[in-house]
Amino acid sequence: MPEYFSYAEQSAHYFNRAHSAPPSGPIVGPAAWKGSDIGPDEAWRLRLTEDQVAEFEAATAAACRTGKPVIALKAADFPLPTLAEEIARWREQIDRGRGFQVISGAPVGRWSRSEIEVFFWCLGLYMGRPGAQNPRGDLLGEVRDTGADTSDPYVRLYQTRSEIAYHCDAADVVGLLCLRGAARGGVSRIASSVTIFNTLRELRPDLAERLFEPFPLDIRNEDPSGSLHHIAVPPCRFSNQRLRTFYHSDYFRSAQRHSDVPQFTEDELTLLDLYEEIASDPTIRLEMALESGDIQWLSNHSIVHSRSGYQDQSPNQRGRELLRLWISLENG
Numbered sequence: 001m002p003e004y005f006s007y008a009e010q011s012a013h014y015f016n017r018a019h020s021a022p023p024s025g026p027i028v029g030p031a032a033w034k035g036s037d038i039g040p041d042e043a044w045r046l047r048l049t050e051d052q053v054a055e056f057e058a059a060t061a062a063a064c065r066t067g068k069p070v071i072a073l074k075a076a077d078f079p080l081p082t083l084a085e086e087i088a089r090w091r092e093q094i095d096r097g098r099g100f101q102v103i104s105g106a107p108v109g110r111w112s113r114s115e116i117e118v119f120f121w122c123l124g125l126y127m128g129r130p131g132a133q134n135p136r137g138d139l140l141g142e143v144r145d146t147g148a149d150t151s152d153p154y155v156r157l158y159q160t161r162s163e164i165a166y167h168c169d170a171a172d173v174v175g176l177l178c179l180r181g182a183a184r185g186g187v188s189r190i191a192s193s194v195t196i197f198n199t200l201r202e203l204r205p206d207l208a209e210r211l212f213e214p215f216p217l218d219i220r221n222e223d224p225s226g227s228l229h230h231i232a233v234p235p236c237r238f239s240n241q242r243l244r245t246f247y248h249s250d251y252f253r254s255a256q257r258h259s260d261v262p263q264f265t266e267d268e269l270t271l272l273d274l275y276e277e278i279a280s281d282p283t284i285r286l287e288m289a290l291e292s293g294d295i296q297w298l299s300n301h302s303i304v305h306s307r308s309g310y311q312d313q314s315p316n317q318r319g320r321e322l323l324r325l326w327i328s329l330e331n332g
Helices: 007-015 050-065 083-096 113-127 193-203 205-210 249-257 266-280
Strands: 045-047 100-104 129-131 141-144 164-167 173-180 188-192 215-218 230-233 236-239 242-245 286-288 295-299 303-307 321-328
Touching: 007 129, 007 321, 050 083, 050 113, 083 100, 083 113, 083 295, 113 129, 113 173, 113 295, 113 321, 164 249, 164 266, 188 193, 188 266, 193 205, 193 242, 193 266, 193 303, 205 266, 215 249, 249 266, 295 303
Parallel strands: 045 100
Antiparallel strands: 100 295, 129 321, 141 321, 164 303, 173 295, 173 321, 188 286, 188 303, 215 230, 236 242
């Protein structure tokens, strides 16, 4: 049995969100944070100790010695005698806590590209089950500027230097390992979707209710059969005092290009605009510049994320690049 999900399996797992009824009051808990409260002391960033780095290096060397292709590796090929429990705590923080965790100090500068891929893939196996990030089956994504045309409506913007609007990915957790940062820009912005919902509910409770009804989501020509152009996805689900949100500004909006999709009502447009305005509020969002060796883990149920546009040094130098994993949690 593969150690990873197909794109269809992962999507089905992620969107299988229990729902009872919209909440009758504000949602409280560690996931309902504000950037102005959580940001200054960087308690959300853990820096690897020398011993922890050494353990990761030894595990990476052991996995490489197996000679297996990266996606054939199992957690047992990457032995972590002390760090396995620490990773379980990261996973708990992402799933049941504030919804994100940043780890600094991975020794990417001392590894070859193949060693980096082995390390990140195997680390993902300890977090949960990796899954495909598109119908082509890409499991270890590369986030970099490929020179793709930003005016092409089908281009995935992570392949460009453009700003990316607030969104979630179709997996319980997204992990990013930074190999190189940008010369300027490329700032990661995250916000609690629980706080956004609570704020929206205070301002416009009538609009907040609409989040529990489906929105058309553009497929962007990623259906292999070519017959499916959009699907209906309710942004919010609420059960057992937990709000799970899937929000994708660009894909909700671009679904309007299909002739069988009704045009937004005035209230729906106001809802999307206000949702993104709240997420962008400097007191609500949290900004961080990812540097070489940083690993960012985010819950796609309780966090929305975006990125500012960026500039690289020059065409002759390697630019900003990150590796990406999509992870499903066993209890997701």
